[in-house]
Amino acid sequence: MKSRVYLLPLILLFSGISCLAQEKTSQANSLLKTLAGRLQVELRHYKGTDLVRREPLLPGIDVEIREHSIGKDGAIQLSIQYVCNKADCNEVSLAASFHFNDWSTANYVMIPSSVYSGNRFSVLKGGYMPPYPPDLFYNRNAPISFSDNPRLAIEKGAPSSIELLTTNTATPALTFYSPEKKRGFIVLTPQRSSHTDSGLFVEENSDRTQADFTVTTPGVRKLRAEFGSFTPSQDRAATLAKGQSLELSLTVYSFPANGLSDLLETFFKVRKTYSPDTAIHYLVPGSAILDFTQKRVDSFRWAKNTFGEMYYPENSFSSFQLGWIGGMMNTFPMLSLNDSTHLEKVGKTIDFVVDHLQGKSGFFYGMMNAKNGWVSEREMPESVRNAHPGTKNSLVRKNSDALLWFFKHFELYEKLGQGHLIKKSWKDAARKLADAFVSTWKKHHEIGQYVDPETGDVVVYNTIGGGIAPAGLARAATWFHQPEYLKVASEIADFYAKEYVLRYGLTNGSCGDISQDADSESAFGFLESLMTLYSVTQDEKWLRLAKTEAALASTWVASADYQFPAGSDLQVLGARTKGAVWASTQNKHAAPGICTSSGDYLFKLLRATGNPLYAELLRDIQYAHNEVAELPGRPTVTLRQNDKIKGTSVGCSMERIQPSDAEGKGATGNLIYTSNGWTETNGMLMAMEVPGIYLQTDTKKLIVFDAIQAEQVKTSGRSITLKLTNPTRFDARVSIFSETSSEARKPLPLIAFPDWKKVTVGAGKTVLVTIPEGPSSVKKGR
Structure with missing residues (x-):
């Protein structure tokens, strides 16, 4: 009886506290109710990286929570503050955990640039570009296989959790889509709410009926993810003196969603919630980037030797890679110079590709070197080599690039009045490659990740690595007046959309140095195909898919400027890296630009939809590239070199914008003294x-894309006068494309830029330019 007498007041006390806690988080819990979720706030106690205790914090008593409703769908902003009220609080982290009951492994989990579909796929051990096992070859039924990345477990009962820092992501966010409940969930947070980088954790219970999506400050991981492997992290929790605090800022969305498209497109709209509006960094105009880099390509990428006379895509003059990192792509900006020297150099490069790389099937070998000739791009186990003697394989991505870039070159030759220089052998090679794609598709109903260039058979299946192939086939259909190419292009695009984008919420297997991991290159490549199909057919289906695909692609693009460690290269430079494009779930770094593309399909999507977010995304990507390109008076890749070398690589850039510790803490924010042809190429493009x-x-x-200030100062009945100011240190040749809104609904030709008006604006100068109202001078066409 005594125990009951003493216990009753305690029960009443805690009951009252529980009610108070619910009131303090009523908006959050109301928002989460449709997902069987609730918000829990706790203080996590660590010893090193070991989590030793979770201490629930009661709102209004142990922790202060402020809620603010935003948006008609009931989205809320949360501000959570914990103040240490003891003499000291050792090794602690503040955690806001969104706990979900009635969980299902059918739910799609996405953490931008790191996790897609929970990364719940078969795993290949072995680090960077791990070897493929025998059962991945010639096996349509083989599972999609990722490198060893943070992931949720496939097996029930096995530990299933993901531990990341905000710097492991393009946008610090945790998201999921529930197909059963037809709801989407997004929680966004800044890189740092207090102390150091925050943590992003997902954890499922053993029978997968519950899950926690947690944001912490600071983030403490047991292991840090490297390029296809893990190592113990050096994260540490915070130690606070009395009166010091930890704070979290969160924005939470729960909304109706009829499919993955709704989740992705909602994310696209809100991804920049924590990207403050900052003054534009007018660093360098595009024309200066083009001039500097064209000179660099001529000086450092052209070589004549016993292996070949051509523009090489990278730093080796004894090997050549087609597509992907720039082979027969860096020739395009050089062709635009349209003088006898560059016409000859570009022609010799295309000759090399056509004369030396095409196999009997019509597919090209993706790589050739002086020592071994054709190179098999994915090492095959001995048992596979014995079963298929003499077989080499080629990356489908590279062949897809080659097909599209044949026609981009052909069209540019014609635009420049040099169509007579297009050789019959080049057109025959392009037709033969298009035929190879058609034949392989008809035989296998897939085009795979790797093919045999001699037979055309699929060697490795299960990726969207050929995401650009429909674009190339659609252009082949137009060039050769062959409807079958367009039919197959449409069938491949339908297959990719259904089996990868809308089923798994990812695109994968496009990079030449990963497994079948999700990657940005296939995301942007497939967007190129969808916009090409829309341009060629005007079928609204492709435009609808393109919107979803653009939203997926945006998950790979940094939505805010990263805060880099003090003293690191990018911190010293004051680099604004919003717009950096992450590579893949294996290769955990961002880079300056899309590999390898201008992203002009985002501009085409802007024209077709009028949505300014596409312009913003494209402009961010363009500006991020400029931030790390070496310029006169602003060394980047040579920043740490001696005075003899420092500043000598004008026009150079390299493929690292590294906010994470995936390559070790010493690599975070630092550039490597090297160059990458593909980043230089996409800058020119x-x-x-x-x-x-x-x-x-x-x-x-x-809409202004270039590093130029522009405003309308006068409008007459027949013209518009623009005032252009160049705030940079470099002269600018600004391209201006004007048209009417009705014209914007019509597709542009494959090559439009030669028709755009060019205006020169000196460094620091202002000019007025008059633009006639009415129809554009740019022809709408194929």
């Missing part, structure tokens, strides 16, 4: 294929 200024003359819509 953006300068060429994206207009510096876009103007709709009837609606007066003005």
